[in-house]
Amino acid sequence: MTSTLNPRFTFDTFVVGAANRLAVTAGRTVAENPGSAYNPLFIYSGSGLGKTHVLMAIGHAAKALAPQLNIEYLTLDEYVEAFHAAIAAGQGDAFRRRFQNVDALLVDDVQFLTNRKEMQAELLRLTEALQQAGHQIVLASDRPPAEIADLDERLISRFSGGLVVDIGIPDYETRVAILRRKSEERGSTFQPGVLETVAKSEFPNVRELMGALNRIVAYQAVNDTPINAEAARQLLGTTAVASPTVASSAVASSSDEFSQFLTDVTVTVGKAVEAWRARVAEAVLRWEGEGYRTGRLEKLLDQETPAAVDEAIAAYVHDVDRLKALEAEVAALDPQAAGEKVFHDPDRMDEAESAAAKVRDGAAPPPGPSAAFPFDSYIAGPSNEVVLSAARDVIAKPGKKYNPLVIVGKSGLGKTHLLNAIGLELARKKGAIVACLSTQGFVDELIAAIDGNRVDWWRARYRRATALLLDDIQLLAGKERTQEELFNLFNQFLDADRQLIFTAPAHPNTLEGLEERIISRLEGGLVAEVSEPDKELRRNALERFLKSQHLPMDVALLDYLADRPTDSVRSLTGIVQRVVEAAAAQDAPVNAGLARDVLEGSPSARRTTGLRTSGIVVSSAGGVRSREKMVWDWPASSDRVIEELR
Amino acid sequence: MSLVNFTSREITCKIVYYGPGRSGKTTNLHYVYGRVPETRRGRMVSLATQTDRTLFFDFLPIDLGQISGFSTRFQLYTVPGQVYYNATRRLVLQGADGVVFVGDSQARQLDENLESLQNLQSNLLEHGVDVRTLPLVMQYNKQDLPPELILTPPELDDALNFRAVPSFAADALHGKGVFETLKGISELVLKRLAAGSPA
Numbered sequence: 001m002t003s004t005l006n007p008r009f010t011f012d013t014f015v016v017g018a019a020n021r022l023a024v025t026a027g028r029t030v031a032e033n034p035g036s037a038y039n040p041l042f043i044y045s046g047s048g049l050g051k052t053h054v055l056m057a058i059g060h061a062a063k064a065l066a067p068q069l070n071i072e073y074l075t076l077d078e079y080v081e082a083f084h085a086a087i088a089a090g091q092g093d094a095f096r097r098r099f100q101n102v103d104a105l106l107v108d109d110v111q112f113l114t115n116r117k118e119m120q121a122e123l124l125r126l127t128e129a130l131q132q133a134g135h136q137i138v139l140a141s142d143r144p145p146a147e148i149a150d151l152d153e154r155l156i157s158r159f160s161g162g163l164v165v166d167i168g169i170p171d172y173e174t175r176v177a178i179l180r181r182k183s184e185e186r187g188s189t190f191q192p193g194v195l196e197t198v199a200k201s202e203f204p205n206v207r208e209l210m211g212a213l214n215r216i217v218a219y220q221a222v223n224d225t226p227i228n229a230e231a232a233r234q235l236l237g238t239t240a241v242a243s244p245t246v247a248s249s250a251v252a253s254s255s256d257e258f259s260q261f262l263t264d265v266t267v268t269v270g271k272a273v274e275a276w277r278a279r280v281a282e283a284v285l286r287w288e289g290e291g292y293r294t295g296r297l298e299k300l301l302d303q304e305t306p307a308a309v310d311e312a313i314a315a316y317v318h319d320v321d322r323l324k325a326l327e328a329e330v331a332a333l334d335p336q337a338a339g340e341k342v343f344h345d346p347d348r349m350d351e352a353e354s355a356a357a358k359v360r361d362g363a364a365p366p367p368g369p370s371a372a373f374p375f376d377s378y379i380a381g382p383s384n385e386v387v388l389s390a391a392r393d394v395i396a397k398p399g400k401k402y403n404p405l406v407i408v409g410k411s412g413l414g415k416t417h418l419l420n421a422i423g424l425e426l427a428r429k430k431g432a433i434v435a436c437l438s439t440q441g442f443v444d445e446l447i448a449a450i451d452g453n454r455v456d457w458w459r460a461r462y463r464r465a466t467a468l469l470l471d472d473i474q475l476l477a478g479k480e481r482t483q484e485e486l487f488n489l490f491n492q493f494l495d496a497d498r499q500l501i502f503t504a505p506a507h508p509n510t511l512e513g514l515e516e517r518i519i520s521r522l523e524g525g526l527v528a529e530v531s532e533p534d535k536e537l538r539r540n541a542l543e544r545f546l547k548s549q550h551l552p553m554d555v556a557l558l559d560y561l562a563d564r565p566t567d568s569v570r571s572l573t574g575i576v577q578r579v580v581e582a583a584a585a586q587d588a589p590v591n592a593g594l595a596r597d598v599l600e601g602s603p604s605a606r607r608t609t610g611l612r613t614s615g616i617v618v619s620s621a622g623g624v625r626s627r628e629k630m631v632w633d634w635p636a637s638s639d640r641v642i643e644e645l646r
Numbered sequence: 647m648s649l650v651n652f653t654s655r656e657i658t659c660k661i662v663y664y665g666p667g668r669s670g671k672t673t674n675l676h677y678v679y680g681r682v683p684e685t686r687r688g689r690m691v692s693l694a695t696q697t698d699r700t701l702f703f704d705f706l707p708i709d710l711g712q713i714s715g716f717s718t719r720f721q722l723y724t725v726p727g728q729v730y731y732n733a734t735r736r737l738v739l740q741g742a743d744g745v746v747f748v749g750d751s752q753a754r755q756l757d758e759n760l761e762s763l764q765n766l767q768s769n770l771l772e773h774g775v776d777v778r779t780l781p782l783v784m785q786y787n788k789q790d791l792p793p794e795l796i797l798t799p800p801e802l803d804d805a806l807n808f809r810a811v812p813s814f815a816a817d818a819l820h821g822k823g824v825f826e827t828l829k830g831i832s833e834l835v836l837k838r839l840a841a842g843s844p845a
Contacts, residue, residue, distance in 0.1 A: 018654075018655055171655070171712060257681050257821070257825045258681045258682050258683065258686075258825070260825070261825050261828060261829050261832075262710055262711075264829050264832070264833070265710060265713065265718065265829075265832050265833075265836065266713045268832065268833050268836040268837065269657065269713045269716065269718065269836055281655065285655070
């Protein structure tokens with residue numbers, strides 16, 4: 001039953017002039033503060049001057065500012081129809097409830113209330129209910145409330161109680177502006193003077209003006225040649241040559257002397273207000289209507305014969321476009337900052353640019369996870385099974401399952417790797433902003449922000465994040481301010497179901513220097529421990545390392561190294577590194593024997609390279625090519641004994 | 647006062663009728679008032695003594711409606727002619743966009759005319775306005791009196807109009823020359839539109 005808002009009818013597409021500025025301003029105000037500014041807002045004008053456009057524009061603007069608002073646009077006829085249908089279905093109460101829950105009710109063509117007593121009573125009841133609930137009502141009619149015939153006194157006083165504004169017939173300049181915009185929209189271009197000729201004709205409303213434009217658009221399309229001003233005049237059947245004015249035609253008969261005087265004045269004014277002034281004035285009118293400061297253009301008007309007026313206007317429009325772009329950019333990052341006046345003053349471009357840059361800085365995403373730690377490369381094994389499955393759960397349902405997730409474990413067990421890996425996975429989600437950094441970095445950033453007096457943007461930056469991952473949370477010890485900030489962030493993240501992940505060397509309640517409130521919050525999630533790598537994990541890690549270094553997969557070497565107890569993957573990697581380096585230095589292959597030599601020490605006397613052979617003669621024809629098939633290094637017998645003992 | 651406000655699309659002209667006492671300034675305004683359609687004129691404010699002498703000033707706003715997209719208003723003022731109301735005269739002159747000097751054509755009033763002209767000049771100077779730059783027209787009123795009592799317009803031009811501004815012979819009581827004068831001053835004032843707002 002309710003009409004949908006026509007997407008073309010927005011404030012952006014509405015040409016603002018002196019005749020409709022008040023209505024547009026009131027409409028914008030109402031859209032920004034529904035229910036509180038002017039309630040009800042009553043707009044009246046003759047047919048075709050833009051009531052419906054303004055009404056729908058209010059709906060669009062309000063919706064854009066607060067998408068959750070329930071906005072209903074309908075004509076009175078539709079309202080009546082809905083009412084009758086509801087009554088017929090015996091659902092009068094449901095009907096009333098439906099409209100009483102509307103946040104902004106836009107009713108068009110209210111003049112049809114004439115002779116509808118029962119609808120008047122219904123509308124009165126609705127208006128009262130909506131007003132009491134602080135909901136907005138906007139009404140449009142072709143005449144002011146008092147002139148709607150047979151309208152209930154109480155409704156008149158209700159309607160007049162808010163703000164009653166009218167939309168007048170657009171003046172010449174607005175007509176030109178409307179024509180220009182509409183022809184632009186249609187992609188039609190006309191010779192200079194054509195649109196002005198059309199605008200000179202007195203059309204009682206914009207609709208007929210559009211009709212005239214359509215005619216010349218059609219004519220030009222058919223004739224394949226650009227229409228000129230004279231042809232346009234003939235086409236539209238207007239004979240007005242000298243600029244006619246409302247004034248001179250209206251009083252022509254009332255007094256000869258006065259009208260003669262008026263004509264003379266008109267001619268003088270016409271001469272005095274040169275064409276460029278009209279253009280500048282038109283631009284002033286247009287941009288002022290859109291809320292931009294026009295000081296620069298007004299200054300032009302103060303000059304006698306300014307040079308390059310059109311360039312100045314073009315430069316102004318360019319600046320306004322830039323401001324619009326900046327404002328849109330800023331609005332996306334920080335809606336509050338976008339409302340600043342500086343984004344509506346083309347004379348302060350520099351300030352606008354720097355304001356935008358400031359917001360941009362603040363909105364720069366916080367440090368993210370490092371790409372060096374992909375999730376796939378995290379080696380799984382029984383010793384980190386629990387923490388890995390928790391990590392997978394977190395990735396699948398960030399913020400929902402384990403929040404916060406605290407990964408504890410000794411140094412070198414891959415906590416940082418896992419943290420970054422989870423961060424990378426989380427960051428893949430659409431719209432995700434993952435803050436992943438070391439606690440030290442976090443502290444340093446806060447100090448820099450305090451130093452630069454930018455704590456607000458620093459906060460804003462982290463508040464925008466969808467996940468916060470902090471490495472080495474124990475470093476917070478003694479940093480009271482950071483703990484305070486983290487505490488606040490913590491709460492916000494928890495409230496908004498955004499994921500928090502921390503790493504710590506030990507269980508949070510054993511960490512010293514952390515405030516109780518932080519510890520208890522850390523404990524409130526899941527504390528998962530990464531233990532020392534088990535043999536399987538060590539083996540996997542070794543395999544991966546050897547693969548990554550393009551080293552041969554020597555089973556004996558793997559077994560040997562994996563069997564060596566290590567407290568972390570990091571030290572395991574260190575060991576292999578040592579073996580590989582030694583092998584490179586000796587130009588020997590990496591194998592278990594070498595590893596044993598390197599790790600457990602071996603008589604250096606035997607470390608003569610190259611000369612020892614296994615006794616197999618390698619023929620020059622290359623009968624035995626693979627070095628792997630040769631036994632180059634026989635382990636010392638003492639080594640073997642030790643190994644067996646283990 | 648800004649003469650032309652491009653932002654609010656308004657033209658406002660303040661025109662002051664100046665001249666010696668009893669030269670017919672208020673009569674000019676009355677005639678204009680009578681000819682302007684009711685919808686276009688405001689209330690004429692006239693503060694006069696019991697014997698119909700202007701004590702303070704007359705004020706007649708006229709709305710010419712939309713001209714080239716500008717809502718155009720004229721404000722016509724008169725000053726009290728008598729010598730001792732100089733403070734009022736100076737006040738009324740403030741912000742004037744143009745002055746109509748209404749002279750009395752009677753031969754015996756020539757000195758009063760001269761004195762009033764000098765007074766105009768000095769009062770304008772007090773506002774920092776040079777009489778040579780301000781739009782000014784002369785009106786020689788009471789041309790309907792018997793010829794032996796009055797000076798002819800050329801004689802008055804010789805005697806008063808040493809700046810050679812436009813001059814108009816008038817009979818304000820019957821309306822002759824009233825609108826011509828108003829038109830004359832309006833043109834001068836409006837031509838300054840192109841030159842931007844006056845100080």
